[in-house]
Amino acid sequence: MRTPAAEVAVTVDLVRSLLREQHPDLAGLPLTLHSSGWDNVILRLGDDLAVRIPRRGSAAALAANEQRWLGPVAARAGVPVPAPVRVGRPGCGYPWPWSVIPWFEGRVAAALPVPERGRLAAPLAAFTARMHVPAPGDAPPNPVRGVPLASRDARVRERLAGAPFPRADELLPLWERLSATAVWQGPPVWIHGDLHPANILASTGGAPGLAAVLDFGDLTSGDPATDLAVAWMMFDAPGRAAFRAARERLSPVDPATWDRARAWAVSFGSLMASPSTDNPLLAAVGAHTVDQVLSASGH
Structure with a gap:
């Protein structure tokens, strides 16, 4: 079970550009790479937010599912879940949906x-x-x-x-x-x-x-x-x-x-x-x- 290779290089500069284009009120917050997993890259955005952005195409549908369904699930879950607070779309040469989510300490x-x-x-x-x-x-x-x-x-x-x-x-x-x-x-x-x-x-x-x-x-x-x-x-x-x-x-x-x-x-x-x-x-x-x-x- 090897981690698949990234199909797109997700960088701080790319995500900053996406934020400037689509969510300019968030673009000035500190942005740092936190982790890169099987499907997504997570970047911390300011103190209370994070960006969750797919690193390969098969994860794009999963991101869309979260955007569509996670809000109703969050209302029932009884514990914090990373329901998107902002929705991102393709742009700046990046081809897939992405999300701004809450940052959780733990x-x-x-x-x-x-x-x-x-x-x-x-x-x-x-x-x-x-x-x-x-x-x-x-x-x-x-x-x-x-x-x-x-x-x-x-x-x-x-x-x-x-x-x-x-x-x-x-x-x-x-x-x-x-x-x-x-x-x-x-x-x-x-x-x-x-x-x-x-x-x-x-x-x-x-x-x-x-x-x-x-x-x-x-x-x-x-x-x-x-x-x-x-x-x-x-x-x-x-x-x-x-x-x-x-x-x-x-x-x-x-x-x-x-x-x-x-x-x-x-x-x-x-x-x-x-x-x-x-x-x-x-x-x-x-x-x-x-x-x-x-x-x-x-x-």
Whole structure:
């Protein structure tokens, strides 16, 4: 899972030019590069804002989805989310939509020691319960999130057959058993689609808690098990038990959905833990996930 090459060089100068052209009242604020990820570059804009701008074409549709849908989701989420406060369009030689979003202070949960993540179990469970409500028929489609597990079978098998993949001999029979679980029978519900510790921000200072949930580019509708995989990706056994108990109190989840969630964790974890991964933070999330789904207390 190597980070794809950027198709456009996103620089401070380019973003400054876009702001001057489209949002001149923001163009004079300090602008600094913060991070460059799989799909987007993030630049901090002043004290309270950021610019989220795609670095490759396949991410442009995800940016458009966030612009169209994240406002209504934000109103229900119960935690801060990066709903666009300004919308950007192509310009200055840049070809895709982009957004100005709020800046959130905090620490990425993936950088926390795993036992410390347990304090986020209850608020994260509450977030999923608020998210997982029936979605409208025109919710954005996503061919790799919220779908029946059978549609992911070939890719998971291909990944586990790659050499060398740690513990593939244990993961494959687990995947085979869990992916045979009955499909989701309920209505398609809103799902975040990429809910893992690198997209969860913990508050720093004061009362510990959930500062924000980030990166809704994979926002779609379908099986809530996709998001509930976070139970294995985020937590150890005590944290997972707290997460599941909190979710059950708020919105019960049937046993088959938890089994499918564990299967999704196998899929996500094996992707992130792939020997070709070049992102150390995501590789660590993948290794943790693999350990958790295979542990004696992995249920």
